[in-house]
Amino acid sequence: MTDNKTLPDQIPTLFIVPTPIGNLGDITQRAIEVLSSVDLIAAEDTRHTGKLLSHFNIQTKTFALHDHNEQQKAQVLVEKLLEGQSIALVSDAGTPLISDPGYHLVTKCRQAGVKVVPLPGACAVITALSASGLPSDRFSFEGFLPAKSKGRKDKFLEIAKAERTCIFYESPHRILDSLKDMLEILGPDREVVLARELTKTFETFQGLPLGELFEWVQADSNQQRGEMVLLVHGHREAVLESLPDEVTRTLAILSKELPLKKAAALAAEIYNLKKNALYKWGLENLD
Incomplete structure (x- = not known):
């Protein structure tokens, strides 16, 4: 040289x-x-x-x-x-x-x-996302979670209604506290993936409803060690399985004169329902 x-x-x-x-x-x-x-x-x-x-x-x-x-x-x-x-x-x-x-x-x-x-190369965020099984078309990297509980809860409140996948880094000595705070704000049914020790001997991916994931990590001290990435599924509106007949009639009539999205918004306002749920129902049931 x-x-x-x-x-x-x-x-x-x-x-x-x-x-x-x-x-x-x-x-x-x-x-x-x-x-x-x-x-x-x-x-x-x-x-x-x-x-x-x-x-x-x-x-x-x-x-x-x-x-x-x-x-x-x-x-x-x-x-x-x-x-x-x-x-x-x-x-x-x-x-x-x-x-x-x-x-x-x-x-x-x-x-x-x-x-x-x-130069392109290794990045834990992308590595974790690619194998998480969570939606990857829209996501945000939120960095390390705050060290204190209030800061973490504020962050979880901030992303609670976000429809994108949200990705966090967390340290092993705070993982249980963070999952507990997440559970309190996002509830037990939100799908979360823990990606641990990426590319290393004990690489682990575990995706579960949040309540089950907390219990799984709490029960196994090995899952509380190493470098960690937490991936949170975006918020999903509950889809109504069925609607009252009067709602579907109104939506059908409105949709003949208006775009479905506008018709769903008006019907939602009339009946105090979620417009996204009505829109999805319309997509599946109206011509």
Whole structure:
């Protein structure tokens, strides 16, 4: 390797480099090449990253960039980039900035006109969602749950009526308390998936109604260990199995003159029913 480690295009660049979330085999060839070729690696924990670099025989120097120093140190790294160096940003696991440091650095790089190149790779959110069995067409990542019960309950109240899948990270020592708070706000029937120790030896996916999931985790201390992702099924309106004859007659008459969605909204207002339930009934029963 030559002394000049800047990548082939010679343009100083900040590379966003995902690292494995458990299985070291999940690192990409491109990630190895970038980590080997840049001038410096900004790492959340240099000791943790050092083990990864040693495993792949990467000799690049590291620089500590974590939650407690990022706002102060980001400008130092920007200056190095402006001087002509290329830098790779990594977190302890997964894709940087996803509940990990890096936001301030990337923002300053954008403001300074420094090229920022993201590499695709491991991300616990997407890994968990892809195998959860929950709807994936609309979802939101909500980050780590608040440490205190009131904050968690407020968050669950916020997403209680959301129709998208909501995804959270949680730590093992709070998992039972979080599930208990979730149970209080969302009720025992909401479908929730616990994805634990992703890509590792004891990888576990368990999806159950929330009341049953809480009991399952509570009964097995092994399920209270490791890295955890909680995926919550979006809110679903109850679909009426049957409607009074007068409601269906009204809906049928209205739907002849109006679009079904408008007809359902008017019928719902007249009979004090859920418009989504009437609309779904209309879709299934009216021509």
